[in-house]
Structure formats: C-alpha cells, structure tokens
Amino acid sequence: MAEHIIELVDISKTFDSTEVLKTINLYIRKNEFLTLLGPSGCGKTTTLRIIGGFEQPTTGKVLFEGKDITSLPPYKRRVNTVFQRYALFSHLSVEENIAFGLKIKKLDKATIKEKVRNALKLVNLEGYENRSVDSLSGGQQQRIAIARALVNEPDVLLLDEPLGALDLKLRQDMQVELKRMQKQLGITFIYVTHDQEEALTMSDTIVVMKDGLIQQIGTPEDIYNEPKNAFVADFIGESNIIPGIMKKDCLVEFCNTIFDCVDKGFGVNEPVDVVIRPEDVEIYPDDSGKLQGIVESVTFKGVHYEMIIRTDSFAFTAHNTLMFPQNSKVSISVAPDNIHIMKKAVN
Amino acid sequence: MKRRFLAYPYLLWMLIFIVVPLLLVLFYSFTTATEDGFAFTLDNFKTFMQPIYLKVLWRSLALAAISTIVCLILGYPAALILSSRQMSRKSFLLFLFVLPMWMNFLLRTYAWLTLLEKNGFINTILSVFGIEPIQLLYNDGAVVLGMVYNFLPFMVLPIYSVLKKIDPSVIEAAEDLGANQVTVFRKVIFPLSLPGVFSGISMVFMPAVTTFVISRLLGGGQYMLIGNLIEKQFTAVYDWHFGSAVSIVMMVIILISMGILSKYDNDREGGGLW
Amino acid sequence: MVKNAINRIYLFIIFLFLYAPIMVLIVFSFNNSKSRSHWNGFTLRWYIELFQDPVIKKALFYTIAIALLSSLIATIVGTIAAIGIHSFNDWKKTLILNINYIPILNPDIVTGVSLMILFIFARIKLGFWTMLLAHITFNIPYVILSVLPKLKQLNSHLYEAALDLGATPLYAFFKVILPEIRPGIVTGALLAFTLSVDDFVISFFNTSSGVTNLSITIFSMARTGINPKINALSTIMFLTILILLFIVNIRTSKEVKEEKAK
Structure with missing residues (x-):
C-alpha cells in the first residue's frame, strides 16, 4: 500500500452537465513515470488538474500517501505542475521565475541562489539567471518552466503536454532529457499527452483514456502488444482492424478464411475485432500466402515501404523493407501470435 | 476561477449611474407633470413633430453630413499619403495628427472664434489686399468649418490604420496581374480601406450631429442644432419632459446610424486611436 | 518625384489648417494689447493676469482634483470589475459589456442630462460631488476596455502556476496578475485622466455655478467675448498635452518593441 503515492478513488467530473470523467480509479506508484494518453477531450488533462488541485472532482476522493487531499x-x-504553454511570469527574470516558490517558502537568499543555480544546471541552462523570459526560445522557456517546478522538490511532478509547442527534433531531445531528470531525481512524473510515440518512449506505465473512461493501464509493451480493445490498438499504432468471428478457442474467421490464433475464452461464433499490426502482415510474391491480393499503392517511408494490399474483402496496410511493385499480385499471411482478438467495442 | 464577485460592485454602479438615468430619461419623455404627479402622454414627441423643431433636426443632420463628407474628402488623401511607403518619419507625422485632438475641444473652437470675427485675424489679412471685412461668423459655414476642424483627425486615423494593415504583396500581386496605379487604387486599395472609411464616418458624424458647443460659439440663432435644443430645455426652459423626448430622438438617430454603419464596418479595430 | 512633392504639399496644407489656429492663439497670448489681429509688442501680462484670476485658479483646482480623484477611483473600480467581468462568459458577459459601452457610444449630452435628472430626482445638490460621480461613471468603461484585452492575452495558467508554486490567491493576484496587466491599467488611468480634464458637456450639466472646471470657464468666457487670458491658458494647456502625449508615446513604443522582441 505504502508504495502508492497518489490514489484516485471513484473520481468523476461534470462541467455544465457534460460528464468529462466517469468513475476513474487509478493508483500511481512512487517514482514511476506515468503517462495519461488519449485523444483530445478524453479527460486526461482534467484528471491531471484534479491531482494538481485546480479542479474539484464532482464525486470521489484524491489520496496522497493515503491521506485525503481532495x-x-x-x-x-506537495505537487508541482509544468503547464502546457509554460505559464512563465513575463514580468520576472529567469531567476525570479525559478525562485518564485522558494521565496514564498521564505528560504534565505543564499539558499535560494544556490537552488536556482542547481535547477538551471539540471535543465542545461546554466548562466541564464538574469535573462528576461521573453528573450528565450520555446525550448528554453520549456526548460525554465520545468526548473521552476522542480526547484520546489515536489514529490510528484505533473506535466500537461509540455512538449506540444516544440518542433519534432527538439521534442525528441526533450523526451530523452525528461526521462533522465526523472531517473536522476527519483520522483514521480505524471505526464499528459496525445502523442502515442511520446508515451511509448518515456513511460513506465501508460493509462489510455477515451471519453472520460480508462481503456487500459499497462507497460508500453503491454499496451502495444496486447491492446485490450480496437480503440487502444488503433490509437497506439496504425493497425488493420478487421471484423471477424471466433469459431472456437484459437481459431478465428475473417476475410472468409479461417486463421489459427492464440486467444481463448470467447464464445463460440462470437463476433470480434481482429487487430493486425502493419509490420506483422507477411507478403509473398506468389500465391503461397493465405489471402490473395493486389498491391494498390506503395509509399516509401524511410526505413520501410508502406503498401496497401487489397484483398476481396479488406484493404490491408502492410509495412515491409522489401518493395512489391504497384498492381502486382501478391498473397499475405499472418502468424498466429500476431493476430490479436478483441471484444467488439461497445458503442 | 470564481472571481465574478469582483464585478458585482461595478454592476451595481452601472445600474445606478447608467441604466437608471436612461430609464428616467425614457420616463420623462413619455410623461407630463400634473398636480398629483405624472401622467402618461405622447405630447412631447408630438411637439417635436412641429415644423420648427423638424427644421432643427434637419439642419443638424445636414450640417453633420456635409462636415462628414468634407472630412472624408480632405482626410482620405491625407491618410493615403501618410500610409504610403515612401513617407519617412511616419510616426512623427501621425503624432502631429493626434496632437490637436487632445487639445481642449473648447479651446480649438475658441481659436476659430478669434480668427473669424469681424476684426479678427482673417479679416485683417484680407484688408491688406483691400477687401472689406466680411461676416464670417454666425452662419452655417462657420459651424461646418468648426466641425471639420475638430473632427478631421477622427476621419484620418481609422482610415490610416486600415490602409497601413494592407499587405503590400496584395498591391504587388495586383500590379503583377497588370493593374495600373489607378486600377490598383480603385479595385484593391479603396475596397480594402472601406472598414476604416466607415468607422471614420461614424466617428465624425456622431459627435457632429450631437454637438451644441460648436453651434453655440460659431453658429447663429437660438435653436441652431438639436444639441442646443436639448441644452436649452434643461438649462433655460426647464421642460425636462420635452428635453428628454428630444434626447430619446437623438439616441434613436445615433442607434440607427450606428446600426447602418456597423453593417459595413466589421473591423472594429479600425478606430484605434492609441 | 513630382507626386512625392505634391503629397508633401498636401500634408503641409492639412497641417497648416490644423495648427494655424492654435499657433495664432499662442502668438497672440504674448501680444501687448487686446487685439487679435495687430501685434503690439511682447508681454507676459496675460499670463500674470491668468494666474491672478480667482475664477480660473478655482477652476484649475477643480479640474485637477476631479481628474485625479475620478481617474484614481475609476482605475481601481474598473480594474477589479474587469477581472470579474473576464471570468463571466456567455450572454451575461455580452450584456455587461454592452451596458459598459453605453457611456462611450451615447452622445455626451444625453449622458450629461440623464445623470443630471438622476441627481435632481434623488435630491442630491449639484456641485463637486455630482461632477465627480459623473466623471467616474464615464471613466470606468474606458479603464475596463483597456484592461480587458490584457486579461485576455494573459496565459490562463499563470494564476494557477503561482498557486502551484505555493502562492495564496491574494499573493498570486498582487505578484503575478497585477504586474502582468499593468500596461493596460496605466493606459486606462491616463486615458481616464485626460478625458476628465477635457470634459465639458457632462460636467456642464452636473455642476452648480460655484464649482466649474476649466472647460466650463472657457465656455462662459468665450460666450461673453474674446479674452486674451484664454490665449494664455491655451498655450499652457497645449504644452501640457504635448508633454503628456510624449510620455505616453514613448511608453507605448517601448511596449511595441517588447512585443516584437517576443
């Protein structure tokens, strides 16, 4: 129990009669990097703001080390936040921004100076104390926002899409750095993003959300390899989602063909969603695969080619390092353990 | 963020000092004093329908319209020149336009009094050329002059700020497509500047139609403009009921002209004086 | 080249039209006679008479007292109100803003008489206090309209960031919100002050003969005839405005530069 730093118990939130969160239960362990992932409007930012104390839940409790802090x-x-658009105080210098929380705690001047220096060192901006906030680039402002939060030595750091405004290259650098800081400081990070790649790169635990409900909680590997439903599968990576029927344990029919699979526990003839990752679609230049098709389009993607292969009943997206020419006849197969069977999403 | 309560004191203030006074004006305009209080009546508005008062209304609208047109004719070229790229020291020239606007309105009007009077500056200069002194004051012309002088910057500035915002590449594109300077102006610059023109028109027309100072100092006659009519009801005749009715008429005129102009003037920033 | 020259001449004529009357006033304020057309030598006597005139001295006192008090009160009430209005949304905000616009859009004469009716209706004697209340009423809307855009520009998370870093709501307001919107507040205060100094119409209806401001004094002097003291007064006011506008312009151009640096 003690290892749970934050617990959300039966949290729900309603804004002007719109239900943004419906019964959220979540346990966050000490020192983990947890990511709330989902499309916009899924309730991830509201969840973060409830933890930060900026919103009151309509029902439910927030526990911090077992104590009710709702x-x-x-x-x-004892929680600090890195805001979406940094929220730096433009009338204060870099140093004054970082020292803001320390001054409220009434630390002595020398300690503040020392702590500010260390915080700037942590975010690789040594010597920026006297700069004005407006003179910094987006990436630098981002680092100051992180330093301003971390200097207070919070037990938990909340980050609300902190990299959203940065360009791709900078974003990737910052992902690595955030992970480094989290390890170095040994504190809990709760990170909100809609970018699945970011979530997969940094997190210990990913919480996938949709429409105010948690869809799945798991490690990045779990989420990627064993998505619980078609939504998670589709959101985490490009996927082929094909309607199918479970014939019996380890046997599924889709595209009018029977395939071996490894999933059990579905009803006989239960309709299901079959999820196949593009990189798991095996392509054969002859008719040795199980489904016959035609290459409809080919796009070079750098490491691999992306091809759309149309069969009688479904157009598969496939990734392969080999190129099969457009309009050529091919056949495809999928290995049993690459076929993921999911319960039909209830809509 | 539940800080709405911070607005409550001002909401009360607005109620007492903005809403209630206007309701009182409305109340007075539809009533007349009787021995035991007030009685509802339309007489105040009927009185206004008499030819003598309609003539005042007509003269107010006509003089304001003439002044607006003169301001537009004088001001548009000035705004165009100011906004042209060749013009150097633009902000200083702009400053020169703003400066007289902040000079006390009465002093600006008074200045013309001293220039136009019978043995004033202009007549003195004319006499050097052997021209007999002429009566320049106390006529419609003097009032229009006073209006144009006072309100010209209100026409120039909105037009200028819209012209300045026109992307130069739009003009270059028109030239690239074969338009000569006249066509560029007619087909591109002028249509794009219309929001500024409309807000300039409203910023000149509104104060011109409601003034009573310019007409009182430079114009002749007792009931020169509708503003004078209102002023007299409250300071000399003490007929608040009729004065309120004329005020309501003036408000309606302003509302209607604003309604017409705002239809064309979508760019509210056009009037940026600061 | 020719076009450029025509442009400059045109602007010159317009500026001549705008400034000649003021310049004539200023020049003749130093004229050693009551004439406005003949130069009789240099004198400062109108200035001396101006400063010795008890009516003008009193009017100057009231003008400045009312301008200072009304702009101060309007700035405080307006700023607080703007923050409150900012957190309203939907039709209520639109309604409040529309009522707030009334004193700006309504003809001054209607605002003036409507307030006069209110005061007399409420049996409040016209004078200093009614004039002050009237000035506050027409000043607040301008303060609100200067502060609201700054609040809109404000990053909505700024206040939360301060709370997050341990600031109490009051500390966050004074240390974060207020400094961030200060340019809007200062602009609003300056605007209110100038409008108050300049006002004639609304003051005219809401005061008694004992309490007049400069505008009213000029009006009654100009009605009874020409007076060289007014010329002297014009010169002083023109220079004051010139200096004030210079300060404001420098301030705003600095702000623009800061904006550009972002």
Whole structure:
C-alpha cells in the first residue's frame, strides 16, 4: 500500500452537465513515470488538474500517501505542475521565475541562489539567471518552466503536454532529457499527452483514456502488444482492424478464411475485432500466402515501404523493407501470435 | 476561477449611474407633470413633430453630413499619403495628427472664434489686399468649418490604420496581374480601406450631429442644432419632459446610424486611436 | 518625384489648417494689447493676469482634483470589475459589456442630462460631488476596455502556476496578475485622466455655478467675448498635452518593441 503515492478513488467530473470523467480509479506508484494518453477531450488533462488541485472532482476522493487531499488548495499540495504553454511570469527574470516558490517558502537568499543555480544546471541552462523570459526560445522557456517546478522538490511532478509547442527534433531531445531528470531525481512524473510515440518512449506505465473512461493501464509493451480493445490498438499504432468471428478457442474467421490464433475464452461464433499490426502482415510474391491480393499503392517511408494490399474483402496496410511493385499480385499471411482478438467495442 | 464577485460592485454602479438615468430619461419623455404627479402622454414627441423643431433636426443632420463628407474628402488623401511607403518619419507625422485632438475641444473652437470675427485675424489679412471685412461668423459655414476642424483627425486615423494593415504583396500581386496605379487604387486599395472609411464616418458624424458647443460659439440663432435644443430645455426652459423626448430622438438617430454603419464596418479595430 | 512633392504639399496644407489656429492663439497670448489681429509688442501680462484670476485658479483646482480623484477611483473600480467581468462568459458577459459601452457610444449630452435628472430626482445638490460621480461613471468603461484585452492575452495558467508554486490567491493576484496587466491599467488611468480634464458637456450639466472646471470657464468666457487670458491658458494647456502625449508615446513604443522582441 505504502508504495502508492497518489490514489484516485471513484473520481468523476461534470462541467455544465457534460460528464468529462466517469468513475476513474487509478493508483500511481512512487517514482514511476506515468503517462495519461488519449485523444483530445478524453479527460486526461482534467484528471491531471484534479491531482494538481485546480479542479474539484464532482464525486470521489484524491489520496496522497493515503491521506485525503481532495479539498486541499493547490498551494498546499506537495505537487508541482509544468503547464502546457509554460505559464512563465513575463514580468520576472529567469531567476525570479525559478525562485518564485522558494521565496514564498521564505528560504534565505543564499539558499535560494544556490537552488536556482542547481535547477538551471539540471535543465542545461546554466548562466541564464538574469535573462528576461521573453528573450528565450520555446525550448528554453520549456526548460525554465520545468526548473521552476522542480526547484520546489515536489514529490510528484505533473506535466500537461509540455512538449506540444516544440518542433519534432527538439521534442525528441526533450523526451530523452525528461526521462533522465526523472531517473536522476527519483520522483514521480505524471505526464499528459496525445502523442502515442511520446508515451511509448518515456513511460513506465501508460493509462489510455477515451471519453472520460480508462481503456487500459499497462507497460508500453503491454499496451502495444496486447491492446485490450480496437480503440487502444488503433490509437497506439496504425493497425488493420478487421471484423471477424471466433469459431472456437484459437481459431478465428475473417476475410472468409479461417486463421489459427492464440486467444481463448470467447464464445463460440462470437463476433470480434481482429487487430493486425502493419509490420506483422507477411507478403509473398506468389500465391503461397493465405489471402490473395493486389498491391494498390506503395509509399516509401524511410526505413520501410508502406503498401496497401487489397484483398476481396479488406484493404490491408502492410509495412515491409522489401518493395512489391504497384498492381502486382501478391498473397499475405499472418502468424498466429500476431493476430490479436478483441471484444467488439461497445458503442 | 470564481472571481465574478469582483464585478458585482461595478454592476451595481452601472445600474445606478447608467441604466437608471436612461430609464428616467425614457420616463420623462413619455410623461407630463400634473398636480398629483405624472401622467402618461405622447405630447412631447408630438411637439417635436412641429415644423420648427423638424427644421432643427434637419439642419443638424445636414450640417453633420456635409462636415462628414468634407472630412472624408480632405482626410482620405491625407491618410493615403501618410500610409504610403515612401513617407519617412511616419510616426512623427501621425503624432502631429493626434496632437490637436487632445487639445481642449473648447479651446480649438475658441481659436476659430478669434480668427473669424469681424476684426479678427482673417479679416485683417484680407484688408491688406483691400477687401472689406466680411461676416464670417454666425452662419452655417462657420459651424461646418468648426466641425471639420475638430473632427478631421477622427476621419484620418481609422482610415490610416486600415490602409497601413494592407499587405503590400496584395498591391504587388495586383500590379503583377497588370493593374495600373489607378486600377490598383480603385479595385484593391479603396475596397480594402472601406472598414476604416466607415468607422471614420461614424466617428465624425456622431459627435457632429450631437454637438451644441460648436453651434453655440460659431453658429447663429437660438435653436441652431438639436444639441442646443436639448441644452436649452434643461438649462433655460426647464421642460425636462420635452428635453428628454428630444434626447430619446437623438439616441434613436445615433442607434440607427450606428446600426447602418456597423453593417459595413466589421473591423472594429479600425478606430484605434492609441 | 513630382507626386512625392505634391503629397508633401498636401500634408503641409492639412497641417497648416490644423495648427494655424492654435499657433495664432499662442502668438497672440504674448501680444501687448487686446487685439487679435495687430501685434503690439511682447508681454507676459496675460499670463500674470491668468494666474491672478480667482475664477480660473478655482477652476484649475477643480479640474485637477476631479481628474485625479475620478481617474484614481475609476482605475481601481474598473480594474477589479474587469477581472470579474473576464471570468463571466456567455450572454451575461455580452450584456455587461454592452451596458459598459453605453457611456462611450451615447452622445455626451444625453449622458450629461440623464445623470443630471438622476441627481435632481434623488435630491442630491449639484456641485463637486455630482461632477465627480459623473466623471467616474464615464471613466470606468474606458479603464475596463483597456484592461480587458490584457486579461485576455494573459496565459490562463499563470494564476494557477503561482498557486502551484505555493502562492495564496491574494499573493498570486498582487505578484503575478497585477504586474502582468499593468500596461493596460496605466493606459486606462491616463486615458481616464485626460478625458476628465477635457470634459465639458457632462460636467456642464452636473455642476452648480460655484464649482466649474476649466472647460466650463472657457465656455462662459468665450460666450461673453474674446479674452486674451484664454490665449494664455491655451498655450499652457497645449504644452501640457504635448508633454503628456510624449510620455505616453514613448511608453507605448517601448511596449511595441517588447512585443516584437517576443
């Protein structure tokens, strides 16, 4: 029990009669990097703001190390936030921004100076103390926002899409750095993003959300390899999602063909969603595969080619390092353990 | 963020000092004093329908319209020149346009009084050329002059700020497509500047139609403009009921002209004086 | 080249039209006679008479007292109100803003008489206090309209960031929100002050003969005839405005530069 730093118990949130969160239960362990992942409007930012204390849940409790903090205002929580658009105080210098929280705690001047210096060192911006916030680039402002939060030595750092405004290259660098800081400081990070790649790169645990509900909680590997439903599968990576029928344990029919699989526990003749990753579609230049098709389009993607292969009943997206020319006849197969069977999404 | 309560004191203030006074004006305009209080009546508005008062209304609208047109004719070229790329020291020239606007309105009008009077500056200069002194004051012309002088910057600035915002590449594109300078102006610059023109028109027309100072100092006659009519009801005749009715008429005129102009003037920033 | 020259001449004529009357006023304020057309030598006597005139001295006092008090009160009330209005949304905000627009859009004369009716209706004697209340009423809307855009520009997370870093709501307001919107507040205060100094119409209806501001004094002097003291007054006011506008312009151009640096 003690290893849970934050617990959300039966949290729900309603804004002007719109239900943004419906019964969220979540346990966050000490020192983990947890990511709330989902499309916009899924409730991930609201969840983060409830932890930060900026929103009150309509029902439910927030526990911090076992104690109820639901009605505690933000300035009394041992939690700090890195905001989406940084929210730096433009009337203060870099140093004054970082020292803001320390001054409120009434630390002595020398300690503040020392801590600010260390915080700037942590984010690789040594010597920027006297710069004005407006003179910094987006990436630098981002680092100051992180330093300003971390300098207070919070038990938990909340990050609300902190890399959203940066360009791709900078984003990738910052992902690596955030992970480094989290390991170095040994504190809990709760990270909100809609970018699945970012989530997979950095997280210890990913929480996939949709429409105010948690869809799946797991390690990046779990989420990627064993998505619980078609939504998670599709959101985590490009996927072929094909309607199918479970014939019996380890046997599924889709595209009018019977395939071996490894999933059990479905009803006989239960309709299911079959999920196949593009890189798991095996392509043969002859008719030795199980489904016959024609290459409809070919796009070079750098490491691999992306091909659309149309069979009688479905157009498969396939990734392969080999190129099969457009309009050529091919056949495809999928290995049993690459076929993921999911319960039909209830809509 | 539940900080709405911060607005409550001002909401109360608005109620007392903005809403209630206007309701009182409305109340007075539809009533007349009787021995035991007030009685509802339309007489105040009927009185206004008499030819003598309609003539005042007509003169107010006509003089304001003439002044607006003169301001547009004088001001548009000035705005165009100011906004042209060749013009150097633009911000200084702009400053020169703004400066007189902040000079006390009465002093600006008073200045013309001293220039136009019978033995004033202009007549003195004319006499050097052997021209007999002429009566320049106390006529419609003097009032229009006073209006144009006071309100010209209100026409120039909105037009200028819209012209300045026109992307130069739009003009270059028109030239690239074969338009000569006249066509560029007619087909590109002028249509794009219309929002500024409309907000300039409203910024000149509104104060011109409601003024009573310019007409009182430079114009002749007792009931020169509708503004004078209102002023007299409250300061000399003490007929608040009729004065309120004329005020309501003036508000309606302003509302209607604003309604017409705002249809064309979507660019509210056009009037940026600051 | 020819076009450029025509342009410059045109602008010159317009500026001549705008400034000649003011310049004539200024020049003749130093004229050693009551004439506005003949130069009789240099004098400062109108300035001396101006400063000795008890009516003008009193009017100057009231003008400045009312401008200072009304702009100060309007700035405080307006800023607080703007923050409150900012957190309204939907039709209520639109309604409040529309009512707030009334004193700006309504003809001054209607605002003036409507307030006068209110005061007399409420049996409040016209004078200093009614004039002050009237000035506050027409000043607040301008302060609100100057502050609201700054609040809109404000990153909505700024306040939360301060709370997150341990600031209490009051500390966050004074240390974060107020400094961030200060340019809007200062602009609003300056605008309110200038409008108050300049006002004639609304003051005219809401005061008694004992309490007049400069505009009203100029009006009654100009009605009874020409007076060289007014010329002297014009010169002083023109220079004051010139200096004030210079300060404001420098301030705003600095702000623009800062904006550009972002």
